[in-house]
Amino acid sequence: MDSTISLSSSSLLLPSPRRRLGSKSQASISPRNLRRPSLKSRTFLVPSLSRQNRPIRSQSSNHQPQDDGFVLEDVPHLTDFLPNLPSYPNPLQQSQAYAVVKKTFVSPADAVAQKVVVQDDGPRGVHFRRAGPREKVYFKSEEVRACIVTCGGLCPGINTVIREIVCGLSYMYGVEDILGIEGGYRGFYSKNTLKLTPKVVNDIHKRGGTFLCTSRGGHDTNKIVDNIQDRGINQVYIIGGDGTQKGAALIYEEVEKRGLQVAVAGVPKTIDNDIAVIDKSFGFDTAVEEAQRAINAAHVEVESVENGIGIVKLMGRFSGFIALYATLASRDVDCCLIPESPFYLEGQGGLFEFIEQRLKENGHIVIVVAEGAGQEYVAQQIHAAGEKDASGNKLLLDVGIWLTQKIKDHFTKGQQMAVNMKYIDPTYMIRAVPSNASDNIYCTLLAHSAVHGAMAGYSGFTVGPVNSRHAYIPISRVTETQNTVKLTDRMWARLLASTNQPSFLERNELQSRVDLINSNLENTST
Numbered sequence: 001m002d003s004t005i006s007l008s009s010s011s012l013l014l015p016s017p018r019r020r021l022g023s024k025s026q027a028s029i030s031p032r033n034l035r036r037p038s039l040k041s042r043t044f045l046v047p048s049l050s051r052q053n054r055p056i057r058s059q060s061s062n063h064q065p066q067d068d069g070f071v072l073e074d075v076p077h078l079t080d081f082l083p084n085l086p087s088y089p090n091p092l093q094q095s096q097a098y099a100v101v102k103k104t105f106v107s108p109a110d111a112v113a114q115k116v117v118v119q120d121d122g123p124r125g126v127h128f129r130r131a132g133p134r135e136k137v138y139f140k141s142e143e144v145r146a147c148i149v150t151c152g153g154l155c156p157g158i159n160t161v162i163r164e165i166v167c168g169l170s171y172m173y174g175v176e177d178i179l180g181i182e183g184g185y186r187g188f189y190s191k192n193t194l195k196l197t198p199k200v201v202n203d204i205h206k207r208g209g210t211f212l213c214t215s216r217g218g219h220d221t222n223k224i225v226d227n228i229q230d231r232g233i234n235q236v237y238i239i240g241g242d243g244t245q246k247g248a249a250l251i252y253e254e255v256e257k258r259g260l261q262v263a264v265a266g267v268p269k270t271i272d273n274d275i276a277v278i279d280k281s282f283g284f285d286t287a288v289e290e291a292q293r294a295i296n297a298a299h300v301e302v303e304s305v306e307n308g309i310g311i312v313k314l315m316g317r318f319s320g321f322i323a324l325y326a327t328l329a330s331r332d333v334d335c336c337l338i339p340e341s342p343f344y345l346e347g348q349g350g351l352f353e354f355i356e357q358r359l360k361e362n363g364h365i366v367i368v369v370a371e372g373a374g375q376e377y378v379a380q381q382i383h384a385a386g387e388k389d390a391s392g393n394k395l396l397l398d399v400g401i402w403l404t405q406k407i408k409d410h411f412t413k414g415q416q417m418a419v420n421m422k423y424i425d426p427t428y429m430i431r432a433v434p435s436n437a438s439d440n441i442y443c444t445l446l447a448h449s450a451v452h453g454a455m456a457g458y459s460g461f462t463v464g465p466v467n468s469r470h471a472y473i474p475i476s477r478v479t480e481t482q483n484t485v486k487l488t489d490r491m492w493a494r495l496l497a498s499t500n501q502p503s504f505l506e507r508n509e510l511q512s513r514v515d516l517i518n519s520n521l522e523n524t525s526t
């Protein structure tokens with residue numbers, strides 16, 4: 001479904017956060033005016049002309065005409081704080097690559113709908129600016145000095161994004177001055193830069209990891225922006241997860257405060273797929289594919305012995321997407337445990353009972369456990385020091401080892417069955433690989449969207465697909481909540497139906513906890 005729609009300029013109303021339509025103070029404005037200087041998520045309610053022209057149904061005489069509930073959550077633009085910034089024709093007009101494209105430039109009025117499933121009498125809902133090249137750019141190519149930095153954990157595809165930012169800037173916009181910041185945020189102020197050219201990055205996409213190296217911690221807004229200023233950098237491409245994007249928002253705010261002509265573009269990265277708003281994060285599919293190898297190994301091992309119990313621990317701090325998708329893809333998994341779904345071991349409906357049942361039926365069982373699952377149980381047994389990494393993320397306790405030991409103890413102590421435990425921990429293996437073909441293409445689109453957005457003068461934005469259409473999203477929208485597996489959605493039900501594992505909902509205590517989790521998720525869901 002095409003979720004991109006165009007705003008009719010004649011129907012746009014004065015932007016005012018959450019202002020109801022129909023107020024006398026509203027006046028027509030052009031789409032270019034749909035920008036406001038604050039980085040915070042900006043919201044505009046705009047009725048569409050087509051909907052206004054539709055007959056209004058069953059209204060009482062004192063009923064005001066309904067607005068469409070069209071909301072545009074816009075991103076900042078350099079002209080918000082530099083109103084006299086000159087613009088130039090986009091060099092893509094001369095581009096051989098785009099010569100036969102029917103519509104080279106994205107209309108400034110194009111918007112991408114956050115929700116494509118709507119009710120016919122419901123509001124049109126939240127929209128984001130459509131990503132892509134604009135007719136006008138706010139940088140002369142020869143004056144661009146861009147830099148790229150990668151922060152946080154690894155993820156398949158980072159090198160492809162780096163490569164495509166460099167090649168996109170160079171081949172589409174003729175930009176020659178591109179710097180690599182090494183070792184994450186702290187690299188801005190503690191290391192020399194690396195000159196990046198299409199030749200230098202030519203085959204980095206074939207390797208896992210990040211060509212620029214990465215780190216956690218070390219975000220110092222003032223030092224970073226001082227450095228950006230000192231080096232004459234005017235486009236900053238920041239690849240990283242939720243923490244990194246929060247850091248990017250602070251950099252943008254400081255840049256705006258100092259009135260610098262610097263475009264700050266975020267490319268969301270995380271193996272956990274926990275970034276809100278966007279359809280999926282890059283490298284996730286590759287990781288799920290790579291996880292198949294571990295699951296397959298576990299299955300082969302446990303199939304070949306008597307009462308084999310295979311446990312595979314996969315990444316996923318607070319969200320179990322990798323475990324969920326790897327389980328659904330595999331069909332060899334009997335039970336999937338994720339952070340969002342509490343489970344218990346003993347008694348009726350518990351994990352031990354299920355294992356025993358599967359061993360009796362099939363002679364083996366494979367369990368996939370996300371690293372963030374059951375942390376509260378592990379903490380009860382292992383003395384938890386509550387350690388954090390350099391970025392302030394809580395360090396998790398090893399649920400895989402804990403679970404393996406618990407299962408072993410249960411079956412040994414009870415002398416019910418002799419079991420063969422096989423524990424596989426492929427944690428880093430699934431994210432240290434190069435991205436697969438579809439992630440490579442996805443990374444290319446992300447990189448190009450970021451380059452087009454920065455050249456067009458947008459700043460303080462994150463790029464990403466929303467209902468398969470790439471959009472410019474306010475950074476605050478992707479950092480205010482984390483994407484988690486929603487137990488009330490059909491995807492979790494599909495998994496339960498596929499594995500036929502217990503839902504662990506039998507106990508009242510757990511039921512009420514799930515209710516609580518679900519109501520929290522609903523409150524924060526988008």
Ligand SMILES: Nc1ncnc2c1ncn2[C@@H]1O[C@H](COP(=O)(O)OP(=O)(O)OP(=O)(O)O)[C@@H](O)[C@H]1O
Pocket residue numbers: 151152153154184185186215216217218219240241242243244245246247248250269270271272390391393
């Ligand atoms: N709230 C914040 N404000 C400013 N900077 C932050 C914030 N949180 C994290 N950062 C910085 O962002 C960088 C990466 O953060 P973090 O280690 O949390 O990884 P991430 O970007 O969330 O990626 P992932 O979790 O997927 O590995 C670090 O340099 C850290 O200092």
Ligand SMILES: O=P(O)(O)OC[C@H]1O[C@](O)(CO)[C@@H](O)[C@@H]1O
Pocket residue numbers: 153154241270271272315316317371389431
């Ligand atoms: O050990 P590191 O490199 O700090 O990263 C581990 C964490 O990073 C992630 O891959 C992404 O946040 C998590 O799944 C994992 O817990």
Ligand SMILES: [Mg+2]
Pocket residue numbers: 152241242243270
């Ligand atoms: Mg993170």
